[in-house]
Amino acid sequence: MKRRRKRRSPAGIFGLIALSVVGAGLVAASVATQLRAAEPVTIVAVGDIACSPTHVFFNGGAGTDTWCRMKATSDLALSLEPDAALVLGDLQYEDGTLAAFQRSYDTNWGRLKEITRPAVGNHEYQTKGAKGYFDYFGAVAGIRGLGFYSYDLGDWHVVALNSQCSEVGCGVGSVQEQWLRADLAANPKLCTLAYWHHPRFSSGGHGNDDDLQPLWQALQDHEADVVLAGHDHNYERFAPQRADGVFDRNGIRSFVVGSGGKNLDPFRKIKANSVVRNNTDFGVLKMTLDRRSYSWQFINVDGEVKDKGEADCVTEPAGRSAATTPEPTPRPTP
Numbered sequence: 193m194k195r196r197r198k199r200r201s202p203a204g205i206f207g208l209i210a211l212s213v214v215g216a217g218l219v220a221a222s223v224a225t226q227l228r229a230a231e232p233v234t235i236v237a238v239g240d241i242a243c244s245p246t247h248v249f250f251n252g253g254a255g256t257d258t259w260c261r262m263k264a265t266s267d268l269a270l271s272l273e274p275d276a277a278l279v280l281g282d283l284q285y286e287d288g289t290l291a292a293f294q295r296s297y298d299t300n301w302g303r304l305k306e307i308t309r310p311a312v313g314n315h316e317y318q319t320k321g322a323k324g325y326f327d328y329f330g331a332v333a334g335i336r337g338l339g340f341y342s343y344d345l346g347d348w349h350v351v352a353l354n355s356q357c358s359e360v361g362c363g364v365g366s367v368q369e370q371w372l373r374a375d376l377a378a379n380p381k382l383c384t385l386a387y388w389h390h391p392r393f394s395s396g397g398h399g400n401d402d403d404l405q406p407l408w409q410a411l412q413d414h415e416a417d418v419v420l421a422g423h424d425h426n427y428e429r430f431a432p433q434r435a436d437g438v439f440d441r442n443g444i445r446s447f448v449v450g451s452g453g454k455n456l457d458p459f460r461k462i463k464a465n466s467v468v469r470n471n472t473d474f475g476v477l478k479m480t481l482d483r484r485s486y487s488w489q490f491i492n493v494d495g496e497v498k499d500k501g502e503a504d505c506v507t508e509p510a511g512r513s514a515a516t517t518p519e520p521t522p523r524p525t526p
Contacts, residue, residue: 232483233346236269238476239280239313239389239422241452242297247285253299255453261474262453264493266300269476272491276345277304280422281313281355281389283325285454288316290324298328300453308332311352312339313389313422317359340368342375347483349381351411355388355421357403364406372407376414382484383505386411387420391448393437395459395466396424400437408435412444415507418479418486422450425457426471427490429499433465442506447488449477468499 242262243250249259269277284297301308310333316325326336334341339354353368354360360368376384392404411419412435427450432443450457456471473492480487487502 231346233275233348233481234272235276235278235345235479235481236272236274236476237278237280237387237420237447237479238265238269238449238452239311240282240425240450240454241265241279241301242284242292243454244285244287244292245295250296253296259455260453261493262296263300265451265453265474265476266303268491268493268495269301269304271495272476272478274304274478275307277301277308278350278352278387278420279308279310279452280387280420280449281311282315282422282450282454283310283313283452284328285315287318288313288322288324289319290327293324293328305329309343309350309352311388312354312356314356317356322356322359338368340371342379344381345385346481347381347383348481349376349379349384351375351384351386353386353388353407355390355401355404355407362403362407366406369406369410372410373414376410376416379414382507383481383486384411384414384416385418385420385481385486386416389421390423391421391446392419392435393430393433393446393463393465394421394424394448395428395462395469396426396448396450396471397457397460398424399460400463405435408444415442416444417503417505419444419446420477421446421448422452424448425450425455426459426469427451427473427475427477427499428459428466428470429468429488429490429501430463431465431467437464439465444506445503447477449490451475470498473498 243260249256253263255261284293310329312322312325316322342351390401392408393400428448430446432445434440434443451474475492478489485504489497490499
């Protein structure tokens with residue numbers, strides 16, 4: 193008989209970072225406790241989730257085999273008993289109103305709301321200022337109108353960013369980029385994960401997003417380990433790479449996880465350093481974040497593991513180097 197893992201209280205998992213506006217800048221201040229050292233944390237991550245309640249295939253929230261699978265992905269996420277759920281934007285189609293959130297997203301992924309830490313997507317901004325998104329998630333989504341924040345999750349530092357660059361700015365010298373650099377400089381954690389909606393690198397229909405290069409560069413300069421994104425409706429894993437897209441064993445490993453339920457889309461031009469691609473399975477990314485390492489599994493709604501791996505964090509204590517296992521040859525996932 194499988195032993196059920198006891199879920200920890202969110203208050204004991206998240207070390208939230210409160211953003212305070214000081215003059216023209218933002219200052220990060222820790223306001224909570226973290227898990228004791230060396231206790232691994234399990235997260236699930238996915239974006240592009242809930243169909244509009246008026247969608248032709250909404251089907252009472254159950255969807256069909258190829259559309260509106262948000263209940264199936266949320267059932268899967270619940271079954272994995274995560275400590276945290278990182279949702280990667282475009283959480284509620286088509287325009288992210290509060291009413292749509294309440295009628296669709298809340299009835300499925302809302303069951304994980306207590307442990308959810310969201311990132312905002314472009315569809316949320318179809319409602320001016322992403323008002324429905326900020327109304328639904330409240331203070332946990334960061335300062336209204338900015339939507340970027342950070343927190344400590346076990347032994348990891350985690351940063352949620354806003355990739356809607358036309359709304360908040362992503363360039364060098366922008367408020368978000370300056371805040372990110374200050375936040376990372378103040379971070380004592382060994383391992384760092386960041387997430388947002390639009391992927392810097394993607395073989396999907398939207399492709400690479402050069403507007404995000406300054407944020408990636410800031411993360412790279414501070415030896416971050418992982419970036420998660422959505423936007424393209426598929427799953428893709430990239431080898432570690434630099435902000436300019438050049439492979440680097442000590443670069444940032446990234447995942448596109450846009451398989452949260454809305455629908456799945458084909459890949460277009462395969463980008464450099466793309467290792468695994470899957471556009472046939474709805475599912476979630478499960479990650480275990482340990483003190484000096486991490487592992488991942490992409491799991492579909494039938495419970496099948498379609499991709500998995502593990503790696504050390506980029507920055508290691510003196511005397512121990514980062515992982516040197518070669519990346520596998522790029523391949524599609526059946």
